[in-house]
Amino acid sequence: MEQKIPEEFSRFYLRDVTFANLMMRRIYNVLIVANPYDAFMLEDDGRIEEKIYNEYVELGLRYPPMFTQVSTTEEATRVLHTTNIDLVICMPGTADNDAFSVARHIKKAFKSIPCVVLTPFSHGITKRMQNEDLRIFDYVFCWLGNTNLILSIIKLIEDKMNIEQDIKATGVQMILLVEDSIRFYSSILPNLYSYILAQSKRFSTEALNKHQATLRMRGRPKVVLARTYEEAMSIYNRYADNCLGVICDARFPMKEVSPDENLLLPSPLRDSAVYKDPEAGLKLLRAIRAKDEYVPLIMESSESSNRAKAEAEGFRFVDKNSKQMSRDLRRIMEEHMGFGDFIFRDPASHQELIRIKSLKDLQDNIFKIPNDSMLYHISRNHMSRWLSARAIFPVSQFLRGITWHKLQDVDAHRQIIFDAIVQYRRMKNVGVVAIFDRLKFDRYAHFARIGEGSLGGKGRGLAFLDNIIKRHPEFNRLEGAKVQIPKTLILCTDLFDQFMEQNNLYPIALSDASDEDILRHFLQAQLPDSLIDDFFTFFEATKTPIAIRSSSLLEDSHYQPFAGIYSTYMIPCLDDRYQMLEMLACAIKSVYASVYYRDSKAYMMATSNVIDQEKMAVILQEVVGKQYDDRFYPTFSGVLRSLNYYPIGDETAEEGIASLALGLGKYIVDGGQTLRVSPFHPDQVLQTSELETALRETQTLFYALDMKHTGKDFKVDDGFNILKLKVKEAEKDGAIRYICSTFDPTDQVIYDGFYDGGRKIISFAGVLQQGVFPLPELLQMVMKHGAEAMKRPIEVEFACNINDDRSGELYLLQVRPIVDAKQMLDEDLAKVPDEACLLRSHNALGHGISEVNDVVYVKYGHDFSAMNNYNVADDIERINRKFLAEGRNYVLIGPGRWGSSDHYLGVPVKWSHISAARIIVEVALENYHVDPSQGTHFFQNLTSLGVGYFTIDCSSGSGGFVKKDILDAMPAVEETQYVRHVHFERPLKIMIDGKKQEGLIDLNQ
Template identity: 35%
Template sequence: MSRQLLQRFLKKHNSDRDIYHDLMQVKVREILLVANLYDAFIIEQEGKFFEQVTGEYFQLNLSSAPRITGVSTPEEALEKLQEKHYDLVIVMMGIDKTTPIQLSRIIKQIYHNLPVFLLLNNNSDISLFEDGNKVINSIDKLFVWNGDSNVFLAMVKYLEDMLNVENDISIGLVRVILLVEDSAKYYSRYLPILYSIVIEQTRQLIEEVNTDELYKLLKMRARPKILLASSYEEAVDVFNRYKDYLLCVISDVKFEKEGLCNDEAGLSLVSYVKSQIPDLPTVLQSSDLENAQKAYELRTTFINKNSETLKQDLRSFINYFLGFGNFVYKDESGRKDIAVAKSMSEFQKHLKTIPENSLIYHAKKNHFSHWLMARGEIQIAKKIKPLKVEDFTSPGSLRDYLIDIVEQCIHDKKRGKVVNFEESAILDDSNIVRLAPGSLGGKGRGLAFINMLINNFDFNELVSDIRITSPRTSIIGAEEFERFIHSNDLYDKIYKETNYEHLKKLFFEGKLSDGLVKKLRSYLSVINKPLAIRSSSLFEDSLMQPFAGIFDTFLLPNNHPDLEVRLEQMMNAIKMVFASIFSPTAQAYFQAVNYKIEEEKMAIAIQEVVGNQYDNYFYPHISGVAQSYNFYPFSYMKPDEGFAVVAVGLGKYVVEGEKTYRFSPVHPQLEMYTPKELFKNSQVHYYAIDLSKKQLNFLEGEDVGLIKLEIDQAEKHGTLKHCASVYDISNERTIPGITQPGPRVLNFANILKYDYIPLAKSIEVILDIVSESMGTPIEMEFAIDLNKNKDGKASFYLLQIKPLIKNVNSADIKIDKIENERLLLYSDNGMGNGIINDLHDVIYIDIESFDNLKTEKMRVEIDELNSMMVKEGRKYILIGPGRWGTRDKFIGIPVAWSQISNAKIIVEVSLEDFPLDASLGSHFFHNVISMNVGYFSVKHNDLIDFINWEKLKEAKLVNQTKYFKHVRFEKPLEVIMDGKKKASLIYFSNESEENNI
């Protein structure tokens, strides 16, 4: 069901762009894009790609923009190919490395002449294809997306130029630019730049021609073609065929010649070109600056491949100028300029003030519709163009109509998009506002994706009795972080200062840019609810390597009567989030995942906090985390049905792994706990924003604006009405509601059992839709406001989404084939997939000395042991009772991720008086998954689960603390994890026989 709805959504989402079709002969008119919805959305770059492409096509009279049909699976792709003809197939490769190649081979077997391009979204994947021994015949051309959506335009134009060059030269005498480059990384960067320069130049030509439409069309068709060659022989062949029409040659220095990689192939090519056409402009581009002298000797221009001004360098070389295509308002005679509009906002602004005679002049000549169509504002132009001045009762009514339709269009275009902040803009939940330029960061991308889905996807069709929305969100792009570091001279201090508290003070004393401060002041003048200042680093919550809970988040009361005080508090929170990228926790994580901290940059997400005010406290009725894959199903639950955990109050309680209520969204009435267990493990406190705090010391940490309250406070506030039940001790049962005396337990019975609101169904639907859209299992954070709006609906706020990365290696454990004599550990409830055979070390808690009242001391000991393992560069297996990563010291070891960062396998063990409750739903657990750490649960009273404690005791003792033992096996242990069966085992080496696993 979700896939059909998503396909319908894709069709609807693209319908506004399917305007121009079937006008030219040799064109790429139909493109089949095979990519999951999340990848397609990110590539679209906050919705600007399609508008940009259609605008450029129309302005240049480039016939019709290609129709892009998006599908998310190979089956859908092959089905679409059977339905009609496509000119190009673009297959995107993300996390899955095998399916795109397999699909390309199938397509080529059936449709031999259909071009298939492969688009990588990660530079690291290039090596899979550019190795000389790895020729994939089913891929016609390889491209890499590095954040510039113009690569799509370049891919289309590259193919069209190859198809049209012979005909266009013979008919229109078009010129040719020859680019010689064999690296997909670089030509994927160069081609978009070159095409943008060519398009800019062609625009300028069109602006110069105002009367002769035929001549304008010929000028448009005279756009220079760009041809790409990857070897010396191919380049010489292109040169010889088109040398009479060449504008210039742009060549790499090192590429293939005579079948071998030649360090001076480019030099040889330029020499040959100069011998044939001495005055032909040529460029040698290289990342090796030593080639600059060689270029000088050949009397050719040299460009540094890694130059930050690459586009400007090329533009200067080609000597083309930019043409904007502004709208110039004129008087009634058409001779005098009244105003100039460079953007839609300026166009709208001048519409309100220009004289009526000017309005009539432009309306009669259809100037408004022409300019709007050229800018890609197709829907407005279509509405305006058929109308005549005579259709309106007065010039005033015409003006009002134009203003209204433009305003509606601007709002619709921004809906579900990331838009730049303007002081006059209306801040609502229909879009995300960008307060500073630069990358949105990982979390920001997820928030933008959420906003796009919510504002464009009809969730009401699946869940009608609740309002699914997201809080008002703004994002400070990552450029502000870079500017902050640079302008406050923090580069050297960051890496010299080893004391994090001192480093925080340096950040605290820094200054944000004047432009951002001005926008924040304006922003706060209209926002009066509490705010969450959240990190959004480049890698955070990304598909490939999410960083969950590593950086700080600050919750601000935002209620001081003085606006300047609120502004100061927000700026301080932003600076502390910037600083958290260099915290010990973050640095340990960077080291664990082998990332360089200098590669990380920080954007900031600002969200209104969901909730209501109760006395001096602010919090939501419910906060929760849900995952689309349940690694711990029981009874008739299925892993892919997911699970959710919820609690009263702010989400901090949930993500930090405290006592929450866990349930299956598909089977919400299925009890996971006995009433006695529920009573023992029920929520007893919660977090709220303390509205009485007027002064905040941000150096104290991210909890500075919060307060911890006992659960009876929530009952006094009236927020437990639908969330709690009464525990009947004598009958060992729970009674929904809190109308009777007795201990309160939070099991959300009125909601989950009696459907006060469709919470479980909402979670099920959103998990299904979002995980299908992103092409991977996901985790989401949400908050619920039970107060119903005028339509009688409570509100479900989707706060954040992040991918759950699962190991793609395969392993198959057959119970009857297990070698029991070599078994160190077996878990029937393990998470992870694959085989690890390079671990020698095990650090485990001595069960005999375990004391659940001393878990904080155990945390200190494992932190020290882990630090030793980090220094030695050794991974290890960690075994201990209870829940790892909890904040509740009485149910497990309250470690932070950085304190066990070198553990490759984590084992949670239950004891007779210490039951096991896995750490699902916390930032800790998310990091375990994203870093492919094996995560096993071993129950002491299970007939199958097993740990060979005697074998551990026999192993060589390397180190011992009061509570831990560190042992080392001479030969490596072998860990086998069967993700499908959830079975995991660890073998020790058998000295007497050869390993046969």
Template identity: 35%
Template sequence: MKVRKATPADKHTLQDLILHRVHEILLIASSYDAFVMEEDGGLTEQVLHEYIGMSFGNAPRIWRAETAADAMKMLQETQFDLVLVMMRISDMDPISIATQIKKLNSSIPIILLAFDESELKQLPDDLQGTAIDQVFIWSGNANVFLAIVKQIEDKLNIERDVNLGDVRCIILIEDRPRYYSTILPLIYKEISRNIKRLMDKSLNDTERLLHMRARPKILLATTYEEAQDFFKKYQQNTIGIISDIRFPKNGIQDPEAGQSFVRWARSVDPSIPILLQSRYEINAQLAKELHVNFVNKKSKSILQELRDFITINFGFGDFIFKTPNGEVVDHATDIEGLKNAIQTIPEESLEFHASSNHFSNWLAARGEFILASKIRPLNYRDFKDSNEHRKFLIQLVAEAIDLKKETHVVEFEPENFDPRKNFMRICPGSLGGKARGIAFSNSLLSEGELENEFPNVTIRVPQAYVIATAEYDKFMSDNNLWEKAIKTKTNKQIDALFQTAKLSESIEISLRAIIEVIKHPIAVRSSSLLEDSQYQPLSGAYATYMLPNNASKVNVRFHQLCSAVKRVYASMFHKEAIGLIESSVHSIEQEKMAIIIMELIGQSFDNRFYPTFSGTTQSFNYYPVSYMKRNEGV
């Protein structure tokens, strides 16, 4: 069986998720209620804080109308994505307001917001036949607004995002506004916390926001039929169910609706994780008989119990390998561990997890959406035996691990240093011209098919660590080097001046972490902003230092590396480099220096190191200027 190789287009799928967003919210509230929410509850500030804290991108803007008349006028003038209606409006009751709004725009969601459940007694018991779409209770915490917005966005986008990005979902069954107004924010917060905790360290801020778009959707169902419809449509993408025990079924409150739904759901998917909730501890025994988890709604530790259930059962914890009868046979904490465990687990455990989509759900929770989508459609019946199935899974995971090592410019973190990564950025700032070219070559090799054309040849970019330009700025500023470097007359004096300066503490920690692990010879190379400038490059202007990196003591190798880094910085102010810059259109103020610490490829023989290959290549010149010709090459 063949599975297509990942392509750059896969990365853009995340950008296409959550097409329908809530940007503009109209809050219809009396002046007093609005004052309480804004001044006492700090609504705007809290909403913004919650969005930033949970990495959900731009927070929606909240508009306010004090009367139904004002609201209708605003709705005619502005396109709103959501309407929130408070109970106490001077000129119209909430249901009448909602009815008028639906006549104007039938597709706009309308949420009734109350301060307490007792306020709802003046309304009909069943709001399903009215223009009110949902009721929420606001207790002073702005996270309920986030839950309202995200729950609406999830329902609007679930079908499209499942088809487009294979996103997962969680079904919450609860009909009491008081409880789902409390539980929904907790679930969203916990899901966000876990995704951020597990997100690949190599992702930049933009990529992290994109990955948050693929978080599991949360589908709130208030009746048995609604929950059943969700599970029938999205069973393959449902990672778990959190359910009340008593809720409406066939139009009436049914005290056994919860256990009925559990039995039905388990008949469809025997391994689906389920958590039952109840105010009565006696129902813990019922949950035990149904072989599902239980939490008491009155528990003082409900948040921690909910957190533990989500972490363990929704793929955010370690992967626990089990046999169908529940026996634990192995576990994995990361993707590498998953690959290793798949090699040795019993056949029955492999079949159990593969047939229950456990592998794909666990990988999706870690942001491995492409790999998860490849594994999801696999069926063990498609293979002639379990060994073929096992080998294929291992191959897919191994390829994903290799691809990550090759393509990503990983942000270096000393405490999480992975020496298998191929290209790492040690601090913020630009990579510089040379390092940028190396990173691009690395990406081209990983996305190309050269390994198929030359199966017996290993083609790769040497491992590299880049100190980006932010450290250069800090180094020059902290050591007051700018004026001194310009005034110093000889290269030797400039080198001596820079050797007395001190690198930042964070860079020294990173360099020490690197030097403790790598034992091969390295090149410390310049990578300035203008070094590979397209029309007036400063090629060859700055220094490169080769280090044997073979001293027995780590401190010796560490100080040699720090010294080489400072020497490369100093070479920017050597007279030859300054003269070359002055003869071009550039100025020294425009120039910044990044530094590449690069692996030297070769072989050791009789205590000597021999580079495997060294030389230059010539290609077509795609950017000829002046008298140059394309076929004269570069």
């Protein structure tokens, strides 16, 4: 049972961080100034460049620096003037020209370039440094021939360059090292960096793919070196909220001296009024502990007497004299700074209880930890620190604010930690295609791939949609609404290649065999056994029916979408996982087979593609919906287009159009009756505007997945286990409560909403007009952000579940660019002169280019009478039948409204009487002026068949024109008292610009 969490902690939003913006300033070029002997030692004995490169590769680091070596100040100056040098390292020189002299000369001329002195330690050098003002150099290090020190110097300076930006950007952590002994920090830094970089390589496994893992390593803690009390306090105060821990010497310089004492100090220290205080370390750690009760504080000292002092105040102690000093320090860091595994311990015995290796590990075990152990760790903020060390900053920062003082309830802490991890994992999954890992993929996982090949067109589209959702958090900020893509696993194209090769399927696939024969061979083939455990993991994570969808290289591509060419199967969720595995394997193999079906091969030839170059990825995806007895379907599905070429009323083409339908989206793809609405005009639904239209054009059937149909009897028809049901069945299921209206036959009125009795109309009134679910607002966002990101008009498939409490989930299933060949129109119609046109309309619906040779028109003129419109309808119906029989199309021109039930307003034809018309033209005459219908009578048919609809007002100078005299002068193929049919030898070119609502027929193409 979930723990009741206080309101202030239960509602939270984790802000995601991006690792790509970390460590932006790098050291790429290093100049080493060394005498020939030291240069030789570095190059031949030390092989510094090779060692540094190998060190970078081993640690998974990118951008190893390049080294340039010179021997004199003159050479160094020449290089610095001609090359972009990021760091200068000066090594022991000659008797006349030592490292300090060279470094001082370079620093004077190139103040902005970091300059480091490497010096061997001898009695003479120590004496020399007592009188040397070391502050002009960035750092001085003790050189003992260890190339790891060079790596540490580079990392230390890079950390210093990036710390401000990286802490501000993502909350990167800092380890403060306070040490003034050059010899000691020269030996401790390589050990410290080696440990931190190895740790960063380990925690990069929290990432979802290799690229993310590499970026994630940039989130490692930074090391900052301070050499005085004041410097240390200044750094700590600046980055206190991001301090992972402090490692501090006992004795170091501190500005606390009297004028008399100052005179006794060596000159460099006298100038800075600094002296080594034997208790500086204790003072510093006390000051930091007063500000933060949780931050780990470690004292290291060669004076053993300091152990008792440090431990008396609760500080950890490391003895510098110990031969195990490095191991002692690592052990304390591991336990107290959050490095390594998280070990839950028994607070009394300190015995290990549970070891946590990853974030998912913590999520799975958080409710198993004994109470006293949980209390021990949360009261010391251990979990927040462990998450910080692993660069899981959003969760770490959130938990850091929930201290034991604020919430003294162990179980509440458990639930908060669990909820924060779940939200973080979901957030990190969105917009990222993870490499599938059985140990990580669970019900909180999201999108993964198996294989190294391509995701295919649909797969790329899904990843793109997921990324859009991630980049626009506003999608998930509307009350009661969640926007996401379904849980997805993609089998990449390399698995398809492997399957085809290992089963020797190309001979049958590329033959002229029947679709059934090809499918039979594919079903007999074997998928790799290595996939079995992966599929079982996916079943466990989804626990829903699974859609197996094609995602070929060419499908939904930017320039040549292969939409609907290949198969999509669905399988039910079964208790018998092995039976479900059998069905899944059959479905995958059936999708693979569909690449080689006759229709696919014909389409390939028509689009000039080569069939054996096609590769198929397969998408496994949870089916959106709910189970009702033995059937499964969503509340509704839809297709959204960001361009509407049939706008009515005050709609515009750019406001887009959505087609909505109860049940599975296959119903829409198959051409079923849908409800069309512009998301910007949800109150303006033509199909429900009149009683007769609403009753006639409502959805009466819907599709659902048959949960009883099991077995391996897969067919070429991918809808073999899809049920076609009457809407009454969904009414019994209670699935249409928020998407229907009720017709009252007694009052002859349609009431928005679900009421007992009466016929149910699928009107979507609840989500469009009554605010049950913010569908219009969400679809507006999808169009806006999707089209902006794709830089072209888009089509998006989606499905939605509405729950009893009026909350809901909108799932985006697919996105593709709108590049239908019939709709490609590059020409500016305004540039086509009137002289070249047979007719022109400034009020046209539809879009694209087509050609016809025939025009059928009503013989209208000054003596036209609407009395004869019934006879006109009869003539046109007869002529239309001939066109249907011959499979040809024509342009239909007539006065008034086509399809009007009132014959005084226009010709009272039904759609079946004019169904072969490619363009329908309504003409308003001076003596017969009727407001244009804008095609509303046949709206559904116009839009689904792509028929153009022109309105021309001949009584207005700017309303367009028809050159009827040209038609009248032509010989008639057929002529009655009311109608003429004429034929043009050369095709007429019909052009419609749906965005501008301009249309014309060009005579002179």
